[in-house]
Amino acid sequence: MSATALRSHRAGELTRAHVGRQVRLGGWxxxxxxxxxxxxxxxRDRAGLVQLSFNPDWTPPAVMARAAGVGAExxxxxxxxxxxxxxxxxxTSLGSREVEVHxxxxxxxxxxxxxxxxxxxxxxxxxxxEELRLKHRVLDLRRPELQRNLxxxxxxxxxxxxxxxxxxxxxxxxxxxxxxTPEGARDYLVPSRVHPGEFYALPQSPQIYKQLLMVAGYDxxxxxxxxxxxxxxxxxxxxxxxxxxxxxxxVGPEDIQEIVERVLVDLWGxxxxxxxxxFPRLTHREAMxxxxxxxxxxxxxxxxRDLTPLLGGDAAPFLGEARAAGGRLRGIxxxxxxxxxxxxxxxxxxxxxxxxxxxxxxxxxxAAGWEGQGVKAVGQRLLDALAGAEGDLLLAVAGPDxxxxxxxxxxxxxxxxxxxxxxxxxxxFAWIVDFPLFEHDAESGLHVPAHHPFTAPHPxxxxxxxxxxxxxxxxxxxxxxNGNELGSGSIRITDPAVQHRIxxxxxxxxxxxxxxxxxxxxxxxxxxxxxxxxxxxxxxxTMLLAGASSLRDVIAFPKTTAARALFEGAPTPVSxxxxxxxxxQPLDD
RNA sequence: GGGGCUGUAGCUCAGCUUGGUUAGAGUGCCGCACUGUCACUGCGGAGGUCGCGGGUUCGAGCCCCGUCAGCCCCGCCA
Numbered sequence: 001m002s003a004t005a006l007r008s009h010r011a012g013e014l015t016r017a018h019v020g021r022q023v024r025l026g027g028w029x030x031x032x033x034x035x036x037x038x039x040x041x042x043x044r045d046r047a048g049l050v051q052l053s054f055n056p057d058w059t060p061p062a063v064m065a066r067a068a069g070v071g072a073e074x075x076x077x078x079x080x081x082x083x084x085x086x087x088x089x090x091x092t093s094l095g096s097r098e099v100e101v102h103x104x105x106x107x108x109x110x111x112x113x114x115x116x117x118x119x120x121x122x123x124x125x126x127x128x129x130e131e132l133r134l135k136h137r138v139l140d141l142r143r144p145e146l147q148r149n150l151x152x153x154x155x156x157x158x159x160x161x162x163x164x165x166x167x168x169x170x171x172x173x174x175x176x177x178x179x180x181t182p183e184g185a186r187d188y189l190v191p192s193r194v195h196p197g198e199f200y201a202l203p204q205s206p207q208i209y210k211q212l213l214m215v216a217g218y219d220x221x222x223x224x225x226x227x228x229x230x231x232x233x234x235x236x237x238x239x240x241x242x243x244x245x246x247x248x249x250x251v252g253p254e255d256i257q258e259i260v261e262r263v264l265v266d267l268w269g270x271x272x273x274x275x276x277x278x279f280p281r282l283t284h285r286e287a288m289x290x291x292x293x294x295x296x297x298x299x300x301x302x303x304x305r306d307l308t309p310l311l312g313g314d315a316a317p318f319l320g321e322a323r324a325a326g327g328r329l330r331g332i333x334x335x336x337x338x339x340x341x342x343x344x345x346x347x348x349x350x351x352x353x354x355x356x357x358x359x360x361x362x363x364x365x366x367a368a369g370w371e372g373q374g375v376k377a378v379g380q381r382l383l384d385a386l387a388g389a390e391g392d393l394l395l396a397v398a399g400p401d402x403x404x405x406x407x408x409x410x411x412x413x414x415x416x417x418x419x420x421x422x423x424x425x426x427x428x429f430a431w432i433v434d435f436p437l438f439e440h441d442a443e444s445g446l447h448v449p450a451h452h453p454f455t456a457p458h459p460x461x462x463x464x465x466x467x468x469x470x471x472x473x474x475x476x477x478x479x480x481x482n483g484n485e486l487g488s489g490s491i492r493i494t495d496p497a498v499q500h501r502i503x504x505x506x507x508x509x510x511x512x513x514x515x516x517x518x519x520x521x522x523x524x525x526x527x528x529x530x531x532x533x534x535x536x537x538x539x540x541x542t543m544l545l546a547g548a549s550s551l552r553d554v555i556a557f558p559k560t561t562a563a564r565a566l567f568e569g570a571p572t573p574v575s576x577x578x579x580x581x582x583x584x585q586p587l588d589d
Numbered sequence: 590g591g592g593g594c595u596g597u598a599g600c601u602c603a604g605c606u607u608g609g610u611u612a613g614a615g616u617g618c619c620g621c622a623c624u625g626u627c628a629c630u631g632c633g634g635a636g637g638u639c640g641c642g643g644g645u646u647c648g649a650g651c652c653c654c655g656u657c658a659g660c661c662c663c664g665c666c667a
Binding site for chain 1: 590595596599600601602616617618622623624625626627628629630658659660661662663664665666667
């Protein structure tokens with residue numbers, strides 16, 4: 001398959017089986033070693049490296065001279081015979097392979113300037129600054145590590161298509177030029193030339209389109225969808241990103257969860273990791289209670305306990321006050337944690353403080369009993385009531401759940417990151433279900449949708465919608481892996497009246513409901529099947545499976561944290577003429 | 590919008606704490622030598638607006654202010 005008009009094989013695919021064969025290779029000069037009378041070149045292509053051997057015994061003088069002159073990253077065509085390496089230099093510990101090519105002809109077809117950043121790195125040589133890697137992206141993309149990542153990405157894409165196709169999903173494309181329908185994040189806007197003053201928006205997700213495809217009767221849809229959000233970036237957030245987007249009709253939450261599990265199991269399988277189905281399920285309330293976060297890392301135990309019922313009269317007064325104000329005392333018992341040093345405890349304390357806790361209470365159980373600053377704080381009675389063993393460490397935080405949950409999650413995370421802490425299992429998937437439908441927005445005092453406004457309320461809670469909307473659970477579910485949110489989904493509202501009611505609850509005026517969501521409401525009124533779906537963050541999944549620490553390492557041409565493209569140089573100013581053509585004019589500052 | 594870290598040779602870094610002669614190392618690059626290397630080796634050489642602007646000082650890579658860029662985090666991201 002790799003044979004073309006210009007080459008017979010890829011460099012990296014030659015093995016012992018090719019010995020004696022006449023081959024023609026095309027590739028990049030990875031490294032050159034010139035011994036005077038002999039020259040060796042490591043030739044690199046997508047498949048890997050092979051050594052080209054130039055020796056007067058088989059290489060004409062003119063070719064010898066040419067080989068001695070080629071610089072790094074030059075593209076050459078080399079002809080010769082595959083040979084076993086001399087016994088002494090075969091298969092050394094440095095990973096040299098068994099075969100090399102005895103070159104009889106060498107042609108430079110792509111001369112290269114000396115690369116500003118190295119492609120071939122020495123062992124343990126630091127990577128160039130990320131700014132330079134992004135600026136000289138073609139060179140960086142030549143690195144075997146990035147080639148591996150993008151190869152894996154390709155395989156994951158194909159596997160996704162295969163799995164969903166096998167499950168009778170149809171791949172249907174939705175528009176990139178869409179209608180601005182704010183879903184929370186800021187839209188990228190595209191001015192219309194033919195309609196002065198009007199704009200398209202790039203999709204934050206194909207959400208409404210895929211719902212309309214269900215109304216249109218396509219039953220099962222998926223798309224590897226490019227999405228756009230004009231928000232500030234992080235290591236795991238890019239302004240344009242890819243999600244595996246799917247939707248199905250006549251389904252309940254379990255149907256979608258089973259489908260998504262199949263996709264995830266296959267993707268992890270593609271990366272060589274076996275995963276068991278079904279994934280454990282945890283309600284949102286349980287997750288918050290036991291782990292303090294809605295995306296718990298279940299590779300570790302260290303669950304949070306409510307210590308409030310154990311509090312005795314000998315506890316410090318501030319705990320009574322916290323309790324009177326509606327707060328609780330919650331904590332984690334760390335088996336064997338009594339050996340933590342004072343410095344480590346300080347680190348945990350600052351983790352809790354950074355999460356806005358007043359402090360961290362701690363006590364360790366030694367042969368002599370409990371000791372530490374926490375003894376006085378929580379009181380001897382609580383410690384007696386706490387079923388503990390020698391070597392235990394108690395870490396606790398007091399206050400309202402909005403303080404103790406994030407603080408204890410931070411403490412738990414810090415505990416798991418200590419060197420030498422082994423996870424109970426390397427791959428922990430889970431479903432978090434029964435999310436609340438609304439979230440309280442502290443700033444406005446209003447209720448805002450916890451996810452998006454198309455999520456169906458839990459049938460059992462429907463009566464609460466009018467009086468106590470904040471108590472309503474949603475048919476919403478998240479897929480979580482090792483403390484990472486892989487994606488989320490829900491059963492959607494299909495009754496246009498209910499959907500309308502939700503918009504009203506969110507305080508959207510009638511005229512705006514019509515203007516922004518009229519096409520959705522009309523669609524639902526055309527006869528909507530019950531439906532629901534899911535979206536998986538594909539870049540993040542690839543990053544996790546590639547073992548990369550940044551999304552930028554699994555995207556061919558990523559943006560910087562300031563949303564710039566350093567390689568091609570975007571965004572860029574445009575001429576006044578171009579702006580006029582789009583009926584735009586710059587503001588004078 | 591806010592906070593932190595970084596910016597010195599093509600690349601990776603040292604020098605900054607305590608301002609003072611000509612800013613160093615490794616690697617890459619150039620030249621010479623070298624017939625089994627694989628991070629080839631040996632010898633020689635070139636290579637610097639210390640991110641940019643301003644200030645303090647007799648004197649600034651080093652101190653101060655501002656600014657730009659990259660990265661990390663908070664806000665934000667249904």
